[in-house]
Structures are given as structure tokens and as C-alpha cells.
Amino acid sequence: MHALLTRRWLTVFAVALLASFVMVLLGRWQWSRYELRSAINDRIDASTVVTPVPVGDVLAAATGKGAAPGPGEDKAWTRITATGRYDATQEILVRNRTVDGTVGYEILTPLVLADGSALLVDRGWVPPHPDGITVAPTFPAAPTGPVTVIGRVHLTESGAGAVDQRNGHWETRRVSLPAIGDKLPYPVLGAYVLADSGTPGAQGLTAIEVGHENDWLNLGYAVQWWIFAVGALVGVVYLYRKDQREQRAATEAGPDPEPVPEPADATA
Structure with a gap:
């Protein structure tokens, strides 16, 4: 876990969290537009009979x-x-x-x-x-x-x-x-x-x-932004674990063996 505390990984996680936060906000904004347009469509439908x-x-x-x-x-x-x-x-x-x-x-x-x-x-x-x-x-x-x-x-x-x-x-x-x-x-x-x-x-x-408002477009954008938000976090965790596995494998393999010098040429 010590690698998680390095400046490089702290920076990567901070950027991922910030990006996910922004994506969640964008998704919420699209959701509010979806609710607004859905309400308009409801009023359009209701206006024909009320x-x-x-x-x-x-x-x-x-x-x-x-x-x-x-x-x-x-x-x-x-x-x-x-x-x-x-x-x-x-x-x-x-x-x-x-x-x-x-x-x-x-x-x-x-x-x-x-x-x-x-x-x-x-x-x-x-x-x-x-x-x-x-x-x-x-x-x-x-x-x-x-x-x-x-x-x-x-x-x-x-x-x-x-x-x-x-x-x-x-x-x-x-x-x-x-x-x-x-x-x-x-x-x-x-x-x-x-x-x-x-x-x-x-x-x-x-x-x-x-014409009815295209509320499904906003719904699709909202879901898309939220998927991106989750994907950013999942992606950085995947990269971190991959980096850990590679470091562990390198540690277990140990240092490369010293090269064996070639015997001197007997005819020299």
C-alpha cells in the first residue's frame, strides 16, 4: 500500500475524483433538463383535453x-x-x-x-x-x-x-x-x-x-455522464492494481543475474 501514498498516485486519484465529480454534476444538469422537458411534454399532452x-x-x-x-x-x-x-x-x-x-x-x-x-x-x-x-x-x-x-x-x-x-x-x-x-x-x-x-x-x-420536446436525449446524456464518472474511478483503480501487480512481479523475480564472462581464447 505504500505505493498508493506516492505523489504520483495521489495526483492520479485526485484528478480522477475531480473528473468524476464534474461528470456527476453534468449528469445532474442533464437530468434536470430531462425533468423539465418531460414536464413540458406532459403539459402539451394535457393541453389537448383540459x-x-x-x-x-x-x-x-x-x-x-x-x-x-x-x-x-x-x-x-x-x-x-x-x-x-x-x-x-x-x-x-x-x-x-x-x-x-x-x-x-x-x-x-x-x-x-x-x-x-x-x-x-x-x-x-x-x-x-x-x-x-x-x-x-x-x-x-x-x-x-x-x-x-x-x-x-x-x-x-x-x-x-x-x-x-x-x-x-x-x-x-x-x-x-x-x-x-x-x-x-x-x-x-x-x-x-x-x-x-x-x-x-x-x-x-x-x-x-x-412538437414534443426530445426529453430522451437529455436522459441519455445524463446516464452517459454518470457512466463516465464511474468509469473514471474504476479505470484509475484498475491502473493502480495493474501497477501493483507489475511491481510485485518484479520484486519476486529478483535482480537480473550477473552475466557470466566468456572464457579467454586459449589461442590468444
């Missing part, structure tokens, strides 16, 4: 210019209901959105609520105009008068894409609520809603499919 709750129970009220603070990730895909009037004059076309291999637009229409703030409603997807992107796409108009919308909460997208006027509409590549809120004349809630197919104004548009 009774919608009022939008005010999920999203904070918007006050002043711009967008209200967004909700936490635990609110994503919550099924909500909201009543108001569509403002078609402030519709936003979100370009470069692909459905079934075709790049088109998602149509976001502000739903102005009773308090004067607006909830952005993604009414669905449309293909581009046959004459190209220089021509505005055609899509069903939002209904007039009071409407009640049912849909699922979608968090603001990362990346503040520019919001510009094109072909008589606002256009953007990213649904960034802060960027869009700066362009609209009323406060905007901090998340938008993917409208259910039965929602007024969604008819004639292709519904946006909700």
Missing part, C-alpha cells in the same frame, strides 16, 4: 408601452381562453416558417382585451404568394366584433428579430414579444397563444402543430 383557464390566471397584466414580463417555463402550453376584439390593422406576419416542407408565414393578430392590452394570437400558417415573397400572401381575415379565443401559451422566442413594415403588414422572423410590443400602440402580454382549430379566425389557416 378545460382552458382565463388568460389572466396565467399571464401577467400588461401596463404601459411594450410587452409585459413573460411567464416562467412552467406556464408554457397551458390552455387558456381570452375574449376581446381582433385588431387586423396591426397583424404581424412571421416569415420563414415551414409546414410540410413549404416555407410560408404564421399570422399573428392582436386580440385587444377589455383592459386595453393585447394578446397576440397565432391564428395559423399560410403558404407564400405564388408570385414570390415580394407580394403579400393571401389569408382569411380575422373576424370582427367580440370573439373568444382558446389556445395554448407559447413563450417568446429567443433572438430579437427586427420588426418592419412590408407589403402593408408588420413582418418579422422571430416572435419576440419585446420587439413586437415596441411597434404596437397598446401594451402586449408577455407570451402569445397558438389558436385551437375551432377558434374564430383560425378557419382557413393551417394549424401550427406542437
Whole structure:
């Protein structure tokens, strides 16, 4: 056991323990991502059947210019209901959105609520105009008068894409609520809603499919890091024992015998 106390082996074991500790932490982080994504998938599945709750129970009220603070990730895909009037004059076309291999637009229409703030409603997807992107796409108009919308909460997208006027509409590549809120004349809630197919104004548009999170990928990474952590410790123990066996074998074999000198040449 004296070899275990040498500086070389103390260093090797310290490095192995540190590496294993880091790998365990990485595995725990991946596990937390797995739990988060699994919870999101559960909410996605539940949102297809649960009774919608009022939008005010999920999203904070918007006050002043711009967008209200967004909700936490635990609110994503919550099924909500909201009543108001569509403002078609402030519709936003979100370009470069692909459905079934075709790049088109998602149509976001502000739903102005009773308090004067607006909830952005993604009414669905449309293909581009046959004459190209220089021509505005055609899509069903939002209904007039009071409407009640049912849909699922979608968090603001990362990346503040520019919001510009094109072909008589606002256009953007990213649904960034802060960027869009700066362009609209009323406060905007901090998340938008993917409208259910039965929602007024969604008819004639292709519904946006909700994809599940790949939680199994994070689970696989977590298990992989933990296997690596165990492997690092097992590996250093194996190397230590191998080194001990080699030293023991060398000790038992003893020193190499002295070479026997050759007899002198008798004819010399």
C-alpha cells in the first residue's frame, strides 16, 4: 500500500475524483433538463383535453408601452381562453416558417382585451404568394366584433428579430414579444397563444402543430455522464492494481543475474 501514498498516485486519484465529480454534476444538469422537458411534454399532452383557464390566471397584466414580463417555463402550453376584439390593422406576419416542407408565414393578430392590452394570437400558417415573397400572401381575415379565443401559451422566442413594415403588414422572423410590443400602440402580454382549430379566425389557416420536446436525449446524456464518472474511478483503480501487480512481479523475480564472462581464447 505504500505505493498508493506516492505523489504520483495521489495526483492520479485526485484528478480522477475531480473528473468524476464534474461528470456527476453534468449528469445532474442533464437530468434536470430531462425533468423539465418531460414536464413540458406532459403539459402539451394535457393541453389537448383540459378545460382552458382565463388568460389572466396565467399571464401577467400588461401596463404601459411594450410587452409585459413573460411567464416562467412552467406556464408554457397551458390552455387558456381570452375574449376581446381582433385588431387586423396591426397583424404581424412571421416569415420563414415551414409546414410540410413549404416555407410560408404564421399570422399573428392582436386580440385587444377589455383592459386595453393585447394578446397576440397565432391564428395559423399560410403558404407564400405564388408570385414570390415580394407580394403579400393571401389569408382569411380575422373576424370582427367580440370573439373568444382558446389556445395554448407559447413563450417568446429567443433572438430579437427586427420588426418592419412590408407589403402593408408588420413582418418579422422571430416572435419576440419585446420587439413586437415596441411597434404596437397598446401594451402586449408577455407570451402569445397558438389558436385551437375551432377558434374564430383560425378557419382557413393551417394549424401550427406542437412538437414534443426530445426529453430522451437529455436522459441519455445524463446516464452517459454518470457512466463516465464511474468509469473514471474504476479505470484509475484498475491502473493502480495493474501497477501493483507489475511491481510485485518484479520484486519476486529478483535482480537480473550477473552475466557470466566468456572464457579467454586459449589461442590468444
